[in-house]
Amino acid sequence: xxxxxxxxxxxxxxxxxxxxxxxxxxxxxxxxxxxxxxxxxxxxxxxxxxxxxxxxxxxxxxxxxxxxxxxxxxxxxxxxxxxxxxxxxxxxxxxxxxxxxxxxxxxxxxxxxxxxxxxxxxxxxxxxxxxxxxxxxxxxxxxxxxxxxxxxxxxxxxxxxxxxxxxxxxxxxxxxxxxxxxxxxxxxxxxxxxxxxxxxxxxxxxxxxxxxxxxxxxxxxxxxxxxxxxxxxxxxxxxxxxxxxxxxxxxxxxxxxxxxxxxxxxxxxxxxxxxxxxxxxxxxxxxxxxxxxxxxxxxxxxxxxxxxxxxxxxxxxxxxxxxxxxxxxxxxxxxxxxxxxxxxxxxxxxxxxxxxxxxxxxxxxxxxxxxxxxxxxxxxxxxxxxxxxxxxxxxxxxxxxxxxxxxxxxxxxxxxxxxxxxxxxxxxxxxxxxxxxxxxxxxxxxxxxxxxxxxxxxxxxxxxxxxxxxxxxxxxxxxxxxxxxxxxxxxxxxxxxxxxxxxxxxxxxxxxxxxxxxxxxxxxxxxxxxxx
Numbered sequence: 001x002x003x004x005x006x007x008x009x010x011x012x013x014x015x016x017x018x019x020x021x022x023x024x025x026x027x028x029x030x031x032x033x034x035x036x037x038x039x040x041x042x043x044x045x046x047x048x049x050x051x052x053x054x055x056x057x058x059x060x061x062x063x064x065x066x067x068x069x070x071x072x073x074x075x076x077x078x079x080x081x082x083x084x085x086x087x088x089x090x091x092x093x094x095x096x097x098x099x100x101x102x103x104x105x106x107x108x109x110x111x112x113x114x115x116x117x118x119x120x121x122x123x124x125x126x127x128x129x130x131x132x133x134x135x136x137x138x139x140x141x142x143x144x145x146x147x148x149x150x151x152x153x154x155x156x157x158x159x160x161x162x163x164x165x166x167x168x169x170x171x172x173x174x175x176x177x178x179x180x181x182x183x184x185x186x187x188x189x190x191x192x193x194x195x196x197x198x199x200x201x202x203x204x205x206x207x208x209x210x211x212x213x214x215x216x217x218x219x220x221x222x223x224x225x226x227x228x229x230x231x232x233x234x235x236x237x238x239x240x241x242x243x244x245x246x247x248x249x250x251x252x253x254x255x256x257x258x259x260x261x262x263x264x265x266x267x268x269x270x271x272x273x274x275x276x277x278x279x280x281x282x283x284x285x286x287x288x289x290x291x292x293x294x295x296x297x298x299x300x301x302x303x304x305x306x307x308x309x310x311x312x313x314x315x316x317x318x319x320x321x322x323x324x325x326x327x328x329x330x331x332x333x334x335x336x337x338x339x340x341x342x343x344x345x346x347x348x349x350x351x352x353x354x355x356x357x358x359x360x361x362x363x364x365x366x367x368x369x370x371x372x373x374x375x376x377x378x379x380x381x382x383x384x385x386x387x388x389x390x391x392x393x394x395x396x397x398x399x400x401x402x403x404x405x406x407x408x409x410x411x412x413x414x415x416x417x418x419x420x421x422x423x424x425x426x427x428x429x430x431x432x433x434x435x436x437x438x439x440x441x442x443x444x445x446x447x448x449x450x451x452x453x454x455x456x457x458x459x460x461x462x463x464x465x466x467x468x469x470x471x472x473x474x475x476x477x478x479x480x481x482x483x484x485x486x487x488x489x490x491x492x493x494x495x496x497x498x499x500x501x502x503x504x505x506x507x508x509x510x511x512x513x514x515x516x517x518x519x520x521x522x523x524x525x526x527x528x529x530x531x532x
Contacts, residue, residue: 153328154342154364157309160285161341165296165318171262172274172295174238179250179273185210186249190224225249238262244270268292290315313338328352336361365389384409413439434458456481477506485510 193202207218219230226232226246233241240262244255251257251270258265268279275281275292286309290301297303302312313324320326320338327333336347342364343349349357359370366372366386373381384395391409398404407418414420414436421431434445441458448454456467463485468478479490486508493503 158341161319164283164285167262168295168318171238171259171264174262175273175295178234178237182215183249186225193224219246221246222248359386363388407436410438415439479506479508482510 189208190202202224203222205220207216209216214236215232215234217226217230217232219226219232220228221230222228225248227248228246229244230246231241231243238259238261240257240259242251242255242257244251244257245253247253250273252272253270254268255270256265256267263284265282266275266279268275268281269277269292271277275295277292278290279292281288281292281297284306286303286305288297288301288303290297290303291299293299297315297318299315300313301315302310304310308329310327311320311324312327313320314322316322319341321340322338323336324338325333325335326343331352332350334343334347334349336343336349337345339345343361344363345361346359347361351357354375355373357366357370357372359366359372360368362368365388367388368386369384370386371381371383380397380399382391382395382397384391384397385393387393390412392411393409394407395409396404396406401422403420403422405414405418405420407414407420408416410416415438416436417434418436419431419433421429423429428450430447430449432441432445432447434441434447435443435458437443440461442460443458444456445458446453446455450472452469452471454463454467454469456463457465459465462483463481464483465481466479467481468476470476475492475494477486477490477492479486480488482488486506487510488508490506490508491503492506
């Protein structure tokens, strides 16, 4: 059956008889029309099984009233179909109108030909993520395995220092007990010489074997006490040998000491039978050259470990404390403050891969204000607050490609409020300002580029919730979003003339707009449909 034509721009439209029921009504909107008479919609809704609307190139601002009419159609009524057309809509051009095949129409057709909404390219640009955004942890810019190895290395180093402390303390305790026993021996020898119970001379060079056979002394003595230079060999209790200077029965001055039991070799200064002053100490772990105070490494010294590690700096009671430099076999180096064997205070660390951290430390980890520079392919410079080895608080990060993030961090990730900027290869500047959660855009935020801008809610780096999108030189859409695309009700505002705007109600599903209605005609259309 040939469809009935009703031209909205024709002056005859009010005098045309209503088409017969069951026919197709084709309404053609021409560019000459300034106002749309909605009577044709009432006729179509009440009397026709299908309503077809042909839109002209410049008549799109009138089409929404038909869409609104379709939305208000009774249940089960066929939906409105929009057919694109570039004709002028006059009776002379009727033959150029597209005549659809009169086959049954799907119950819920999508208005896929309604193209005056968001341009595809603009949508693509907006949905395209910020390529330069970084989400890796910035804890020294090391891989997880390298971080674990360094952490394990620090734990082993601290355990070794404490083990050395305990061994030296045990040796010092045994040495003090042995020195006390020797003083008792010298006293008994002195009494024996006074009573002429022995042929030993009170002074001069003597060789004396202990009565129990555990030790022998050979050297100078005075008043029956080792005094001057001499050598003492003991099989008990520590199987040790001392050769050096003595003063009234005690090791004092310079001397060399070796203990097979405690695996120690020392050459340096002594005072009151204790390591005191400058000296060199060889242990199973390495060699120390520096200062001693009462049998402990105390003062300035350098320790070279057998595995290649080197520490050069201040010591307190056998631990790194004060200012010092620690060099790893890999080439990594730390220079700065120490406390109880761990990095503490202000310090700088140069990593073997070229990374550098300058700032505050606590308990062996970056903590406080600091600056980190990475030398990897995604090189970055971060300046801000650190907490136990990770960025935590306010910080600024500048990446090698020029992108920049200024804002809050938590555990090495973007978290809180911040601003991220990146300049693309084509020179376009993209900026996001808003909320982050665990390195992703989450919460309210504003995104802008040279093409589009968006202000609204984000969920896991995607637009979701209420938001407004504006296309440069085009319209603005405000409504619901889901998974980065419009989904639900919204309003589209377009600027079709200078100083004039047009608003349209929209409904979208999964990014596809299913209906659009001109707001300026909404109330009038509703009244006509109700017969008022």
